[in-house]
Amino acid sequence: MSDDNPDGIDVDALIDGLSPETDDSADEWGAMGDSANGDVEVAPLEQFKDRAGKGFSENNPNLEVILDIPVTISMEVGATKIPIRNLLQLNQGSVIELDRLAGEPLDVLVNGRLIAHGEVVMVNEKFGIRLTDVVSQQERIQKLS
Numbered sequence: 367m368s369d370d371n372p373d374g375i376d377v378d379a380l381i382d383g384l385s386p387e388t389d390d391s392a393d394e395w396g397a398m399g400d401s402a403n404g405d406v407e408v409a410p411l412e413q414f415k416d417r418a419g420k421g422f423s424e425n426n427p428n429l430e431v432i433l434d435i436p437v438t439i440s441m442e443v444g445a446t447k448i449p450i451r452n453l454l455q456l457n458q459g460s461v462i463e464l465d466r467l468a469g470e471p472l473d474v475l476v477n478g479r480l481i482a483h484g485e486v487v488m489v490n491e492k493f494g495i496r497l498t499d500v501v502s503q504q505e506r507i508q509k510l511s
Contacts, residue, residue: 437476438476439474439475439476440474440478441472441473441475441484441486441495442472442473442475443472444464444465444466444470445464445465446463446464448462471483471484471485471499472484472485472486474495479509480501481500481501482497482498482499482500483497483498484496484498485498
């Protein structure tokens with residue numbers, strides 16, 4: 367047993383016990399591949415129908431294909447950077463100063479991309495947001511590419 371191995375495993379004995387099965391298995395796989403070549407059938411493929419106007423193009427994107435994809439909408443009040451030392455010292459009642467003034471509009475993000483600004487409102491005892499400025503639809507589509 368080697369003194370370099372703290373787990374007490376005799377690595378040399380393990381290596382000596384290995385047999386060269388990898389060469390045999392490679393030969394077996396090669397033989398199976400050779401014998402299977404004669405049994406291969408070619409499957410006919412259907413011709414694709416002309417779908418003019420049904421797909422995406424730079425001038426006329428068809429958004430129908432993506433309308434049911436779920437996205438995450440989030441509202442950002444503000445942000446700040448603090449050292450990890452200060453982060454570890456945070457506890458209940460700590461106040462973190464953000465980079466925005468009170469009353470400034472929130473950023474509305476979809477999957478992390480800015481699409482609008484808005485203000486917080488109450489809707490049926492839940493928070494909501496009233497959009498005050500929206501990035502145009504054309505600008506949002508251009509940002510996707």
